[in-house]
Amino acid sequence: MHLRSGFDPLFFPVCVWALGLAGCQSLPTSKPSSEWTPQEARGAAVYQQKCARCHYPTNSHPLHGPGLQAITKVKAMPSGAPPTDERLTAVILHGRGMMPATPVDDPQLQDLLAYLHTL
Numbered sequence: 001m002h003l004r005s006g007f008d009p010l011f012f013p014v015c016v017w018a019l020g021l022a023g024c025q026s027l028p029t030s031k032p033s034s035e036w037t038p039q040e041a042r043g044a045a046v047y048q049q050k051c052a053r054c055h056y057p058t059n060s061h062p063l064h065g066p067g068l069q070a071i072t073k074v075k076a077m078p079s080g081a082p083p084t085d086e087r088l089t090a091v092i093l094h095g096r097g098m099m100p101a102t103p104v105d106d107p108q109l110q111d112l113l114a115y116l117h118t119l
């Protein structure tokens, strides 16, 4: 087979090791609270009130729902949907699966989205 000629037994373990590292999923770190804008700080307060009992903000471990660290920076959310503001808004306002809909007014929603971008 042609493929065999390119197979280097020394390269193979390195490749597996690199894949293992990628599998560790070191997520980008969240913006520290000391650097929040006023809007992000307001969003954090909304989050504390409406989301924190079910979602850890600063890690990806599940509580009642998935941890939301780096939720706007990942390619896909746990459902597979991309983390666009539209999609996040729909999840927040309409709920999803076991997650209840969360009624927030528009300013609260904008603050909350700004905060989610810091995670």
Ligand code: HEC
Pocket: 047, 050, 051, 052, 053, 054, 055, 064, 065, 066, 068, 071, 077, 078, 079, 080, 081, 088, 091, 092, 096, 097, 098, 099, 100, 102
């Ligand atoms: C009562 C618990 C609960 C509350 C309150 C809650 N969630 Fe969730 N959330 C969940 C559960 C459970 C899921 C997993 C839903 C599923 O995919 O079936 C989830 C999923 C999500 C997801 C991932 C959606 C996806 O497409 O994978 C996001 C983002 C999210 N929640 C954000 C929020 C935000 C922001 C708030 C506050 C406004 C919030 N949640 C409030 C339980 C909750």
